[in-house]
Amino acid sequence: MTTIASRIDGAPHVTFRKVQKTYDGENLIVRDLNLDIRRGEFLTLLGPSGSGKTTCLMMLAGFETPTSGEIRLGDKVINTVPPHKRNIGMVFQNYALFPHMTVSENLRFPLAIRKLPAAEIDKKVARALDMVQLGSFGDRYPQQMSGGQQQRVALARALVFDPELVLMDEPLGALDKQLREHMQIELKHIHEKLGITIVFVTHDQSEALTMSDRIAVFNQGIIQQLDDPTALYEKPANNFVANFIGENNALPGYVESVHGETCQVKLDNGARVQASLGNPVKRGDRTMLSVRPECVQLNVQSLGCANRLGGYVREVIYLGDHLRVRVELAGRKEIIVKAPAAQHKHRFDMGDAIHVGINPEQLRALDPAIGAPGAAP
Amino acid sequence: MREDNAMTQLTATLPRGMAAEAAVPLKTQLRRAERMKKLKYGALIAPLVVFLLFTFVWPITALLKRSVDNPEIVAAFPATSGLLRDWDGRSLPSDAVFASFADEMGKTRGTPVFASAAKRLNMELPGFRTLMMKTARAMPPTDGQTAREAFVAADERWGDVATWQYLGRNASPTTARYLLASVDRKYDDAGHVVQTDADEAIYVAVLKRTFGMSAVVTVFCLLLGFPLAYLMATQPARIANVLMIFVLLPFWTSILVRVAAWLVLLQSEGLVNQALRAVGLIEKPLQLVFNSTGVYIAMVHILLPFMILPMYSVMKGISPAYVRAAVSLGCPPFKSFWKVYFPQALPGVGAGGLLVFILCMGYYITPALLGSPKEQMASYFVAFYTNQTINWGMAAALSAILFAATLVLYMVYSRLVGRQELAAKAR
Numbered sequence: 194m195t196t197i198a199s200r201i202d203g204a205p206h207v208t209f210r211k212v213q214k215t216y217d218g219e220n221l222i223v224r225d226l227n228l229d230i231r232r233g234e235f236l237t238l239l240g241p242s243g244s245g246k247t248t249c250l251m252m253l254a255g256f257e258t259p260t261s262g263e264i265r266l267g268d269k270v271i272n273t274v275p276p277h278k279r280n281i282g283m284v285f286q287n288y289a290l291f292p293h294m295t296v297s298e299n300l301r302f303p304l305a306i307r308k309l310p311a312a313e314i315d316k317k318v319a320r321a322l323d324m325v326q327l328g329s330f331g332d333r334y335p336q337q338m339s340g341g342q343q344q345r346v347a348l349a350r351a352l353v354f355d356p357e358l359v360l361m362d363e364p365l366g367a368l369d370k371q372l373r374e375h376m377q378i379e380l381k382h383i384h385e386k387l388g389i390t391i392v393f394v395t396h397d398q399s400e401a402l403t404m405s406d407r408i409a410v411f412n413q414g415i416i417q418q419l420d421d422p423t424a425l426y427e428k429p430a431n432n433f434v435a436n437f438i439g440e441n442n443a444l445p446g447y448v449e450s451v452h453g454e455t456c457q458v459k460l461d462n463g464a465r466v467q468a469s470l471g472n473p474v475k476r477g478d479r480t481m482l483s484v485r486p487e488c489v490q491l492n493v494q495s496l497g498c499a500n501r502l503g504g505y506v507r508e509v510i511y512l513g514d515h516l517r518v519r520v521e522l523a524g525r526k527e528i529i530v531k532a533p534a535a536q537h538k539h540r541f542d543m544g545d546a547i548h549v550g551i552n553p554e555q556l557r558a559l560d561p562a563i564g565a566p567g568a569a570p
Numbered sequence: 571m572r573e574d575n576a577m578t579q580l581t582a583t584l585p586r587g588m589a590a591e592a593a594v595p596l597k598t599q600l601r602r603a604e605r606m607k608k609l610k611y612g613a614l615i616a617p618l619v620v621f622l623l624f625t626f627v628w629p630i631t632a633l634l635k636r637s638v639d640n641p642e643i644v645a646a647f648p649a650t651s652g653l654l655r656d657w658d659g660r661s662l663p664s665d666a667v668f669a670s671f672a673d674e675m676g677k678t679r680g681t682p683v684f685a686s687a688a689k690r691l692n693m694e695l696p697g698f699r700t701l702m703m704k705t706a707r708a709m710p711p712t713d714g715q716t717a718r719e720a721f722v723a724a725d726e727r728w729g730d731v732a733t734w735q736y737l738g739r740n741a742s743p744t745t746a747r748y749l750l751a752s753v754d755r756k757y758d759d760a761g762h763v764v765q766t767d768a769d770e771a772i773y774v775a776v777l778k779r780t781f782g783m784s785a786v787v788t789v790f791c792l793l794l795g796f797p798l799a800y801l802m803a804t805q806p807a808r809i810a811n812v813l814m815i816f817v818l819l820p821f822w823t824s825i826l827v828r829v830a831a832w833l834v835l836l837q838s839e840g841l842v843n844q845a846l847r848a849v850g851l852i853e854k855p856l857q858l859v860f861n862s863t864g865v866y867i868a869m870v871h872i873l874l875p876f877m878i879l880p881m882y883s884v885m886k887g888i889s890p891a892y893v894r895a896a897v898s899l900g901c902p903p904f905k906s907f908w909k910v911y912f913p914q915a916l917p918g919v920g921a922g923g924l925l926v927f928i929l930c931m932g933y934y935i936t937p938a939l940l941g942s943p944k945e946q947m948a949s950y951f952v953a954f955y956t957n958q959t960i961n962w963g964m965a966a967a968l969s970a971i972l973f974a975a976t977l978v979l980y981m982v983y984s985r986l987v988g989r990q991e992l993a994a995k996a997r
Binding site for chain 2: 254255256275276277278280281282283285286287289290291292293302303306307350351354
C-alpha cells in the first residue's frame with residue numbers, strides 16, 4: 194500500500210466540482226459531487242444500481258453532460274470536450290468488441306485513428322496482446338473466444354493507445370466467480386505495472402475491496418464515504434456504508450452518556466453497552482450500533498469483552514472454516530455471529546443459552562439519520 | 571486459461587462413466603431418442619410443406635417447363651418427328667420421311683392438333699401456316715405419285731432442304747427458342763444461334779430497363795429508408811412503435827388504391843402541381859406522371875417498408891455500446907458510425923436491398939398505370955404474352971430469366987452475408 198501511496202503525487206488527475214446531473218429536471222441522479230481522483234490511483238465507484246456511479250463515469254467519459262458543475266482532467270475543464278478528444282480508455286460492461294473485426298484489427302483501431310506509422314502500430318498491438326497473454330489470438334474474431342478472453346481483449350484495446358486514464362464500467366460482471374477473482378488480481382497487477390489512473394465502477398463490494406486504492410461508496414447520487422478499503426470496512430462512516438460493505442449487525446438504542454471517544458448506549462432491549470463513536474452523537478440521541486459478525490465473540494472467548502450479553506442459539510450453519518450462528522438476544526433482537534470453526538470444537542446446538550461478547554472498539558455508534566434512505570444530503 | 575484446464579479435466583473423466591453402460595452404441599441411443607422428436611416436428615410442418623409444394627414449387631416448375639416446351643409438332647406428327655430427329659439434315663430427307671409426313675398430314679388434317687402445329691410453325695417462319703394448309707389439302711398423294719412428288723407438287727418449298735431443316739429443328743419435344751428469343755437471339759436457317767434483326771430485338775433493352783429501374787428504386791429506398799430505420803432502432807420503444815405504425819400504414823391499403831392515389835396527386839392538375847404553382851415555384855405544371863418520375867415515386871413509396879423492416883430488425887440488435895466504444899477510442903462520431911455501425915448493419919441493408927430489387931423486377935401494375943410505354947418492364951411482357959397472345963412459351967421464358975436473375979442475386983447475397991455469419995457461427 195505504501196509504494197502505491199508514494200507514487201500518487203499531489204495534483205489531482207480528475208476533479209469533479211459541484212457536479213449535478215438530472216435527466217428529467219426533477220430527480221437528481223448525481224448531487225453536488227465533489228471528488229478528486231489522484232494521479233495513478235485505482236479508484237472504485239461502488240454502490241447499488243441507480244446510485245449514480247455509472248452516470249459519474251459516463252460524464253467523465255463524455256457520453257453524458259453534467260447539468261451543472263465542472264469536471265477537470267488535469268487542469269483543463271473537459272465539460273465541452275467531445276468524448277473522442279478526451280483520450281480516455283474505456284472498458285465496457287459487455288466488452289463492445291467490434292464483431293466484424295479480428296482481435297488485432299480491434300486493437301489497431303484506436304492506433305489507426307491516431308495515424309501512427311504501421312510499424313509502430315504492429316509493435317504496440319503485439320505488446321498489448323502479450324500483456325493480456327493473448328499473443329497468438331490476433332487473428333480470431335471476438336465471437337470465437339471465451340468471455341474471459343474477450344474481457345482481456347477489451348482491456349488491451351483500452352490500454353493500447355497509452356491513455357493515462359482508463360474507465361471501467363462493471364467489466365467483470367459477465368464472468369463466472371472463479372474467473373472474475375482471477376481477473377481482479379490480474380487487473381490489479383496491470384495497474385501496478387503501468388501506473389495509470391483507473392476508475393472502476395462496480396456494485397460488487399468484494400471486487401472493490403480486492404483491487405482498489407480508494408473506494409467511493411455511492412448512494413442516491415451522493416458519495417457516502419471515500420476511503421481506502423481498510424477504513425471503509427473497519428470504520429464505516431455511516432449506517433449505509435456499514436450495511437453495504439460486508440455484513441453488519443445493527444443494534445438500535447439511545448445514547449446515555451458520552452466520554453471522549455466512547456459512549457454508553459442503552460439498547461432497545463434494555464441492555465447497556467459501551468461503544469466507540471462512529472458519528473458525533475450526543476446524550477439522548479437515537480443511535481444505531483454497528484458490529485461486524487466476525488467481531489462478536491461467543492462463550493469462552495467473550496470472557497474478556499467489556500460488553501457481554503446473554504442469548505439463545507437459533508441456528509448454526511457449518512461453513513468449513515467458520516460457523517455462522519444466529520443468536521437471539523433479549524427483546525427478540527437477533528445478531529449474526531461468524532465464529533472460527535477451530536475455536537468451537539464443542540459445537541453448540543439450537544436453543545442453547547450462550548454468552549455473546551463485543552469489544553467497544555468494534556461496536557460503533559452511528560447516527561441513523563446519516564446516509565439513510567430518504568435522508569437530506 | 572484456467573477454464574481451459576478445467577474443461578479438459580472434465581471431458582477426460584466423461585468417457586469412462588459412459589463406457590460401462592454402453593451395451594447399445596451411444597449413437598444408436600441418440601438416434602432413437604431423437605427420432606420421435608423429429609417425427610413430431612415433421613408432422614407439425616407437413617401441412618405447410620404440402621401447401622408450398624402445391625402452390626409454389628409445382629406451379630413454378632410447371633411454368634419453367636413451359637419455357638422449353640415444344641409439344642405441338644411432336645403431338646401432330648409423332649412418327650415423322652421421330653424420323654426427322656435421326657435425319658442428318660444435310661440433304662433432303664429420305665422417301666420414308668416424306669411418306670410418313672404425308673400419311674400423318676392426311677390423318678390429322680382439319681383437326682385442332684394440326685391447326686396448333688401449323689400455328690406454332692408459323693410463329694417463327696411467317697407463311698408456314700399457309701404452306702401447311704395448302705400441302706395438307708394435297709394429301710394423301712394421288713395414285714402413282716410418290717409422297718415426295720406430291721409434296722413438291724403442292725409447293726416447291728418442300729424441295730428445299732431449309733424447309734425440312736426448320737421442321738426438323740422443331741420436331742423435338744423441347745426447344746431453346748423461347749429462351750433465346752427473350753434475350754433477342756434466334757436460330758438461323760442453318761440452326762446456329764444468331765442475333766435477332768434489329769427491328770425485332772426488344773427484350774435485351776427491356777431486361778436492361780427492368781434491372782436499371784429496379785436498381786434506381788433500390789438505391790432511393792436505401793437512401794430514404796436507412797435514416798428512418800436507424801432512428802427507429804435507436805429511439806425508445808414508445809417512439810419506435812409509433813414510427814413502426816407509420817411505416818406499416820401503407821400495407822393496409824391495396825396497392826391499386828395507392829397507385830391510383832398517386833395518379834390523382836401527380837397529374838398535371840393534381841395536388842402536387844397545384845401546390846407547387848401556388849407557392850410559385852413553377853409556372854406551368856410539371857409532367858410527373860406517365861413518365862419515369864411517376865413510376866419511381868410510386869414504386870419507392872410502395873417498396874420502402876420492405877427496405878426499412880429488414881434493416882430495422884438488424885439494427886435493433888446492434889448495441890449502441892459499439893459506437894460509444896469507437897468514440898472512446900478516439901474515433902470521431904461519424905467515422906465511428908461508418909466504420910463500426912454500418913458494417914454491422916450491412917446484412918440488413920443487403921436483405922432489404924435484395925428484397926426491394928427482387929420485388930421491383932416483378933413490378934407490373936405500377937409502371938403499367940403510371941408509366942409511358944418506355945417504362946414498361948419485363949413483367950408487362952409476361953402479362954402481354956399470357957393475356958393477349960396466349961404465347962405461354964414466351965411468357966414462361968421471360969419469367970425464367972427473371973427467376974434466374976433472382977437466384978443469382980440471392981446467391982451473391984448469401985455469399986456476402988454468409989462470410990460475416992461464419993464468425994458468428996463459431997461462437
